[in-house]
Amino acid sequence: MDxxxxxxxxxxxxxxxxxxxxxxxxxxxxxxxxxxxxxKGLWSLPGGFPKKDEGLDQAAERVLSQLTxxxxxxxxxxxxxxxxxxxxxxxxVSVAYCSLIKIEDYDKDxxxxxxxxxxxxxxxxxxxxxHLVMVEKAMRRLRRRARTQPIGFELLPEKFTMxxxxxxxxxxxxxxxxxxxxxKKMLSMRMLDKLDEKDKSTSKKGAFLYRFNPEKYExxxxxxxxxxxxxxxxx
Amino acid sequence: MDxxxxxxxxxxxxxxxxxxxxxxxxxxxxxxxxxxxxxKGLWSLPGGFPKKDEGLDQAAERVLSQLTxxxxxxxxxxxxxxxxxxxxxxxxVSVAYCSLIKIEDYDKDxxxxxxxxxxxxxxxxxxxxxHLVMVEKAMRRLRRRARTQPIGFELLPEKFTMxxxxxxxxxxxxxxxxxxxxxKKMLSMRMLDKLDEKDKSTSKKGAFLYRFNPEKYExxxxxxxxxxxxxxxxx
DNA sequence: GCAAAAGTGTTCGGGCTACACCCATGA
DNA sequence: TCATGGGTGTAGCCCGAACACTTTTGC
Numbered sequence: 412m413d414x415x416x417x418x419x420x421x422x423x424x425x426x427x428x429x430x431x432x433x434x435x436x437x438x439x440x441x442x443x444x445x446x447x448x449x450x451k452g453l454w455s456l457p458g459g460f461p462k463k464d465e466g467l468d469q470a471a472e473r474v475l476s477q478l479t480x481x482x483x484x485x486x487x488x489x490x491x492x493x494x495x496x497x498x499x500x501x502x503x504v505s506v507a508y509c510s511l512i513k514i515e516d517y518d519k520d521x522x523x524x525x526x527x528x529x530x531x532x533x534x535x536x537x538x539x540x541x542h543l544v545m546v547e548k549a550m551r552r553l554r555r556r557a558r559t560q561p562i563g564f565e566l567l568p569e570k571f572t573m574x575x576x577x578x579x580x581x582x583x584x585x586x587x588x589x590x591x592x593x594x595k596k597m598l599s600m601r602m603l604d605k606l607d608e609k610d611k612s613t614s615k616k617g618a619f620l621y622r623f624n625p626e627k628y629e630x631x632x633x634x635x636x637x638x639x640x641x642x643x644x645x646x
Numbered sequence: 647m648d649x650x651x652x653x654x655x656x657x658x659x660x661x662x663x664x665x666x667x668x669x670x671x672x673x674x675x676x677x678x679x680x681x682x683x684x685x686k687g688l689w690s691l692p693g694g695f696p697k698k699d700e701g702l703d704q705a706a707e708r709v710l711s712q713l714t715x716x717x718x719x720x721x722x723x724x725x726x727x728x729x730x731x732x733x734x735x736x737x738x739v740s741v742a743y744c745s746l747i748k749i750e751d752y753d754k755d756x757x758x759x760x761x762x763x764x765x766x767x768x769x770x771x772x773x774x775x776x777h778l779v780m781v782e783k784a785m786r787r788l789r790r791r792a793r794t795q796p797i798g799f800e801l802l803p804e805k806f807t808m809x810x811x812x813x814x815x816x817x818x819x820x821x822x823x824x825x826x827x828x829x830k831k832m833l834s835m836r837m838l839d840k841l842d843e844k845d846k847s848t849s850k851k852g853a854f855l856y857r858f859n860p861e862k863y864e865x866x867x868x869x870x871x872x873x874x875x876x877x878x879x880x881x
Numbered sequence: 882g883c884a885a886a887a888g889t890g891t892t893c894g895g896g897c898t899a900c901a902c903c904c905a906t907g908a
Numbered sequence: 909t910c911a912t913g914g915g916t917g918t919a920g921c922c923c924g925a926a927c928a929c930t931t932t933t934g935c
Contacts, residue, residue: 416736419695421656424728424739460654467728467739491726491741493659493702501651504659504702504739506726574887591889592925614886616932641924809914826916827898834896849913850906876897 423503426471427458427542429489429549430479432514432529433566435575438582439514439529440546441478442536446526448500450539456546457527458505471508478525480518485511485565489549497541507545509552511565557583561602561638564623572610572618573597584642596641602627658738661706662693662777664724664784665714667749667764668801670810673817674749674764675781676713677771681761683735685774691781692762693740706743713760715753720746720800725783732776742780744787746800792818796837796873799858807845807853808832819877831876837862 430441442454457478461470467488476482489507497503514529522528530536532550535543557563563579564571577593597603604624609617631638665676677689692713696705702723711717724742732738749764757763765771767785770778792798798814799806812828832838839859844852866873 416658416695416738419658420698422659422696423651423654424657424659460651461657461728463655464730466730467726470728488726491702491723493696493705493741495699495701503651504741506728506739572887589926590887591927594888595890596924611933614932615934616885616887618887643925807914824899825914826900829915830917831897846906850908851904851912851914852906853914878898 423460423501424467425458425460425503425505426467426474426508427456427505427545428471428474428478428486428508428510429456429546430475430510430512431532431549431553431566432512432517433579433582434514434529435578436582438532438566440532440535441517441522441527442530442538443478443525443527445539453539454530454536454542455539456507456542457525467506471506471510475508475510478521478527479512479516480521481512481516484513485562489545489552492541492545494541499540505545507549509549511553511562513566513568515568554583558640558642559638561623561628563640570606570608570610570620570622572613572620574613574618575610576621580640580642586642588642592641596639600628600631600636600638602631602638658695658736659702660693660695660738660740661702661709661743662691662740662780663706663709663713663721663743663745664691664781665710665745665747666767666784666788666801667747667752668814668817669749669764670813671817673767673801675767675770676752676757676762677765677773678713678760678762680774688774689765689771689777690774691742691777692760702741706741706745710743710745713756713762714747714751715756716747716751719748720797724780724787727776727780729776734775740780742784744784746788746797748801748803750803789818793875793877794873796858796863798875805841805843805845805855805857807848807855809848809853811856815875815877821877823877827876831874835863835866835871835873837866837873 432439432441441457443457445451445453445455457474459470459474461467465473471486472482475486487509489509491504491506493504495502535546538546557580563576566579567575573594576597577588577590581588602624603621606620606622608620610620611617667674667676676692678692680686680688680690692709694705694709696702700708706721707717710721722744724744726739726741728739730737770781792815798811801814802810808829811832812823812825816823837859838856841855841857843855845855846852
């Protein structure tokens with residue numbers, strides 16, 4: 412069936428994944444110390460090549476699940492990078508994806524096998540090729556998305572406290588937020604279930620646990636309201 | 647130099663362009679009636695294959711300028727489409743781009759040669775493959791962008807009237823806007839130069855012409871303000 | 882009893898929304 | 909003189925920003 416385009420060049424197509432995690436203090440990325448050429452020994456984003464019967468999205472899902480053991484997590488296409496010389500080995504068009512995972516959920520053995528490590532976004536090692544460009548784009552998009560869509564919860568445990576949620580937003584925006592206003596806004600959207608349990612691991616008093624409720628979020632949308640978090644400067 | 651990835655499959659990579667224009671009443675797309683297989687006789691987005699020495703962006707620029715004669719116009723990558731079966735002829739990864747052009751500027755002869763036509767976005771013909779999906783994504787992004795970035799001006803002549811600008815936004819959002827509020831908001835950002843000339847083509851009184859001033863826009867950003875247009879429902 | 886984190890309410894101001902009338906001019 | 913489209917001002921309200929003290933409990 413390649414009669415139509417037989418005179419055109421074929422190219423290598425890859426997928427690379429920017430995988431975010433949050434460990435209660437800071438945002439981290441899951442990076443690989445490459446043990447293969449090109450750029451052996453340097454750090455890179457986890458990536459791979461789509462198989463014959465795989466679409467781009469499926470390839471990214473596979474890369475993610477082979478590395479972390481996780482499926483059905485937040486995964487969104489970021490951007491296609493196609494400069495001729497972006498990979499010094501050979502021309503490769505790379506489609507970057509962005510994933511948000513709960514950092515306590517991943518498969519530690521798989522990650523170790525693959526020579527992958529969590530590195531804080533504020534202190535990244537040198538990355539191969541244009542992978543830093545991808546990471547920066549992913550950061551910008553995360554900042555935009557987190558303001559207008561309820562995706563922050565993808566980075567938190569199913570049950571989380573209000574201070575945890577706030578600290579996540581502070582890590583994403585690198586800004587201190589006012590806890591009264593933050594809490595008020597989150598609760599005003601009526602999309603969180605307040606549980607009876609408390610998490611006492613970070614304070615003597617203990618903090619109530621909440622759970623994101625997707626049904627309530629749908630109701631919010633159906634009522635014509637939108638998710639927004641205010642991230643204006645405090646001070 | 648293909649020693650590194652020699653065991654991986656190569657694939658066809660294409661670029662397709664969603665090209666928007668605005669003719670004072672409605673948004674339009676520049677579409678091609680295909681005269682080649684596959685899907686001969688159907689409508690499609692203008693597209694092509696990157697040459698050996700061309701990045702994706704350059705390929706999209708070339709496709710756009712070969713069709714319209716235009717260079718240095720608004721052109722932004724939209725999304726990469728990589729489902730295995732999206733093109734029935736052969737597997738093709740297509741990277742879609744979105745362009746905004748001033749509809750009076752394009753090269754009519756080139757467009758005619760290429761069998762391209764402007765079609766209103768509200769009355770599109772059937773498109774090949776997943777091109778409608780691309781168009782819908784482009785529309786959604788245009789709606790988002792036009793609210794928060796001064797890109798509407800890319801679709802208007804250099805000099806335009808306030809009613810023209812408003813009618814553009816009404817076409818993008820398919821909503822009537824209040825002209826007092828719209829005008830107030832636009833002028834409050836202090837990024838438009840009001841000219842002494844009037845355009846008398848649509849009314850006896852004539853409407854003042856304005857010009858977008860990029861320097862003033864930069865100043866707006868430098869002062870910590872952002873471009874926004876209010877597109878809330880009028881009734 | 883004290884240190885450390887959780888929790889909670891009010892006031893102020895800016896900006897968005899709604900809304901109606903006069904102006905200029907060509908026919 | 910009239911019909912058509914261009915142009916302008918104001919009042920109310922909502923939401924976001926700023927801000928400080930009390931509660932709980934483990935040590």
